[in-house]
Amino acid sequence: MKHTIDIECSGHDLHSLFYQFLDEFLFGFSAEPFFIARKVKILEFDRESHTIKARGYGETFNLDKHPQGTEVKAITFSNMQIHEKVGRSDVYVIIDI
Template identity: 50%
Template sequence: MADDSIEEVVKDAGEVPEIKYEYLDHTADVQLHSWGSNLTEAFEQNGMAMFGYMTELDTVDIKEKHEIIANAEDLDGLLYHFLDELLFLFSAEPYLICKKLRIEEFDTEAFKIRCSCFGEQFDLAKHPQGTEVKAITYSAMQIVQKPEKCEIFVIIDI
């Protein structure tokens, strides 16, 4: 996927969605709170909240597209593994900082996510260094599903 031209990747990514997340204070860590009109959007927003904590997303351009797959035994585990796969994408080659995430497949029965990740390689000369995310935690993890809105709360270890 990294072999696509920049123009193809930008076209495929489409518009960057509105921000629907915030950071909540937590002792020694940070809690990501995201929301969306459905579970897919809330998961995507939670991933973007994590990337937004690492750098200023306004400085990130869409130049590459990569795909991640996350699997688990339940929905909390799926959220954990989804964020962990995104963190790995940033922490190891290709060191991708994402500007947009698009979940292409979200199977809540088999607990599987396939997600397209759009961004570029992290570069300290271009991207202001935010806070390093060391790990995702299950601590106080909540996935709240209501007919009109889904919310997610995740504490990340910084």
């Protein structure tokens, strides 16, 4: 991957932490240099204090390479769900486009 972006965020519970996590990457896409994360690696995750550090690997948006179309406008709490199982968590989020 050509570029990376590091994010740190926190929340008051897992739902707000997940929201902030997604919103940080959305901000990275919405602001210069319009970063598109293709892969995300979790560097630190603290369930007790609801904090996360992650690194996104990707590239900057390029009209010649990336087709324009539907863009994510906002992350929402609407029907957000986190289902935790042994060794796995499934998360669901509705986004505004």
